[in-house]
Amino acid sequence: MGEIAGPLGLALGLAVASGLSLYGAVLVSGLAIRLEWIHLAPAWASLGVLADPLVLGVSGVLFAVEFLADKIPVVDSLWDAVHTVIRPIGGALLASRALGELSPAVEVLALLLLGGATLVTHAAKATTRLAVNASPEPVSNVLLSLAENGLVAGAVWMAFTHPLLALGAGLVALAFAVTLTVWLGRRALGALGRLRRGRTAASPAPPARPEARLG
DSSP states (O other): OHHHHHHHHHHHHHHHHHHHOHHHHHHHHHHHHHTTSSOOOGGGGGGGGGGSHHHHHHHHHHHHHHHHHTTSTTHHHHHHHHHHHHHHHHHHHHHHGGGOSOOHHHHHHHHHHHHHHHHHHHHHHHHHHHHHTTSSOSHHHHHHHHHHHHHHHHHHHHHHHOHHHHHHHHHHHHHHHHHHHHHHHHHHHHHHHHHHHHHHHHSOOOOOOOOOOOO
C-alpha cells in the first residue's frame, strides 16, 4: 500500500502547490534537489530534471515576475486569469513525473486527475484574490501572497519528505478549496445581484407619456 500511496502523495502535493504557484513549485523543488536538501527515491528519478540549471533559471525568472505581480491588486487577478490554463496543464505534467512509468491509459487518467486537482486549488486562489481585491488597501494582498508563497514551499517539502502525510493533507486541501470557491462564488453573485437591484431602484423612472386627446 505504501508503495502506491507514496507516489500518489508526492504527485498530489506537487499538484496542489502548482495550483498556488506553478513556477514556485518547480523552483522550490529544483533548488531542494540541486542543493541536496532532499534525495530522490529511484522511482522519482525523473524529477531530477528540475535541478537542471536551465530549468532553475527559467522558473526563477518567471517566479520573480509572479512574485511581484501577485502583490499588486487587480494585477494579481489578471495574472491568475492568464494562468487558468497554464497552471493545470503544467501542474499535471509536473506531478505526473512522480508516478514513474505508466501505461498510456493510466497516464492519461493521472494527467486528468492531477490537472483537476491543480485547477481546484487555482480556482480557490483566484476566487479569494477577487474577494480581497474588493478592499481598497493593498496590505491584505501582500500578506495573502506571502502566505501563499509559504504554503507552496511547505507543500513541496511535505510532498517530498512525508508523501503519505501529503496525500491526506492534499485531499483535505482539495475539499477545503472546493468549499471556499463555492462559498466565495455565492457571495460574489449575491453582491452583484444587490448592486444590480440598487442601480435599478436608483435610476429615475421614465417620464409619463401624455395621453392623446380625442376630438
